[in-house]
Amino acid sequence: DVKVTQSSRYLVKRTGEKVFLECVQDMDHENMFWYRQDPGLGLRLIYFSYDVKMKEKGDIPEGYSVSREKKERFSLILESASTNQTSMYLCASSPILAGVSNEQFFGPGTRLTVL
Amino acid sequence: DQQVKQNSPSLSVQEGRISILNCDYTNSMFDYFLWYKKYPAEGPTFLISISSIKDKNEDGRFTVFLNKSAKHLSLHIVPSQPGDSAVYFCAVSIQGAQKLVFGQGTRLTINP
Numbered sequence: 313d314v315k316v317t318q319s320s321r322y323l324v325k326r327t328g329e330k331v332f333l334e335c336v337q338d339m340d341h342e343n344m345f346w347y348r349q350d351p352g353l354g355l356r357l358i359y360f361s362y363d364v365k366m367k368e369k370g371d372i373p374e375g376y377s378v379s380r381e382k383k384e385r386f387s388l389i390l391e392s393a394s395t396n397q398t399s400m401y402l403c404a405s406s407p408i409l410a411g412v413s414n415e416q417f418f419g420p421g422t423r424l425t426v427l
Numbered sequence: 428d429q430q431v432k433q434n435s436p437s438l439s440v441q442e443g444r445i446s447i448l449n450c451d452y453t454n455s456m457f458d459y460f461l462w463y464k465k466y467p468a469e470g471p472t473f474l475i476s477i478s479s480i481k482d483k484n485e486d487g488r489f490t491v492f493l494n495k496s497a498k499h500l501s502l503h504i505v506p507s508q509p510g511d512s513a514v515y516f517c518a519v520s521i522q523g524a525q526k527l528v529f530g531q532g533t534r535l536t537i538n539p
Contacts, residue, residue, distance in 0.1 A: 316470070343525050352436065354516060354531040355471070362525055370526075402470055406525065414459055414520040414527060418470030 315339070316419035318403050324425045331390040333422050335403030342408045344386035345416060346370075346378065348399040355402065361386055362408065393426045400424075430454055431519050433530035441538055446504040448533050450517035453498065457519040460493060461527065462502045465514045474515075475502070478522065507537045 319334035337344065343362050347355040347370075357370030359378040367378050375397060379387045386405075390397055400423050404416040432451045440446045448462075458479035463471035477484040477491045477500075484491050490503045500519075504511055514534050518527040 321468070345526075347529075352531055354431075354433075355529040357526065357528075360526065404470075408525065414522065414524065415461065415473045415476065416527060418463075418472070420470050421468070423468075 316403055316405055316417050318401075318419040318422050320422050321420060322423045322425075324427065325390075325393050326427055327394060329390075329393050329426075331393050331424065331426075333388040333390075333401055333403075333424070335386045335388070335405075335419055336384055337386075337403075337405040337417070337419075338384065339405060339407070339417065340383065341405035341417075342383070343406045343416075344380065345404040345406075346376075346386065346388045347402045347404065348372070349402055349421070350399050358388065393424075395426050398424060398426045429531075430457075431517060431528050431530040433515075433517060433533050435533050436531070437534040437536070439536045439538060440507050442509060443506045446502075446507045446511065446535055446537070448502040448504075448515050448517075448535065450500040450502075450530050451498060452500070452519050454519075455495075455498065456521055457528075459520045459522040460491070460500050461518040461520070462489075462491060463516045463518060463529075465516065465532070471516060504535075507535075509537050509539060511535060512537045 345360040403419040406416040461476040462474040465471040
């Protein structure tokens with residue numbers, strides 16, 4: 313049974329704090345993704361990684377960084393949290409399977425509130 | 428510049444009737460299309476997909492239709508059940524590419 317876990321379901325932080333969101337997958341997937349979900353905006357890609365130590369910017373990378381030191385773990389870092397980063401953060405993973413389904417598997421999400 | 432649009436933020440349907448959710452995309456290079464379902468406080472889960480070589484794919488109560496000339500995708504749920512109440516996202520991709528582009532989502536409510 314495929315599994316993507318995220319370190320926290322709910323998180324409250326103060327403006328200016330450094331925030332770490334952790335994601336772990338047990339499916340040996342090469343690809344991992346970080347999205348944020350906001351009402352009316354859908355899921356927007358922040359960063360993704362297709363291999364250990366590799367990362368690529370998504371559509372909204374400003375204010376975020378990522379780290380992938382091990383294949384199963386992908387971390388999202390908010391260097392200095394701001395109130396406009398209050399959101400639901402979703403991690404996903406997928407295998408590299410050229411020519412077949414691009415299905416991604418999602419974690420349960422972290423609801424981050426920045427005060 | 429939104430590449431994928433779900434123009435209906437919400438939809439309310441009577442239990443037992445058909446639910447139709449719509450999605451439009453702009454880039455004709457997209458050739459793989461997916462629907463995800465999301466309950467509150469949970470991550471999205473994959474529902475059904477279709478490749479551009481087909482115009483219809485069916486899985487139980489769920490059918491996805493693809494109209495390539497109109498760049499339009501729809502999800503039909505019949506009959507609708509209360510457990511179908513959720514937010515539905517369409518997602519598009521270029522087959523073999525690693526990224527998905529998601530629409531804004533449609534909140535479906537099934538009324539008893």
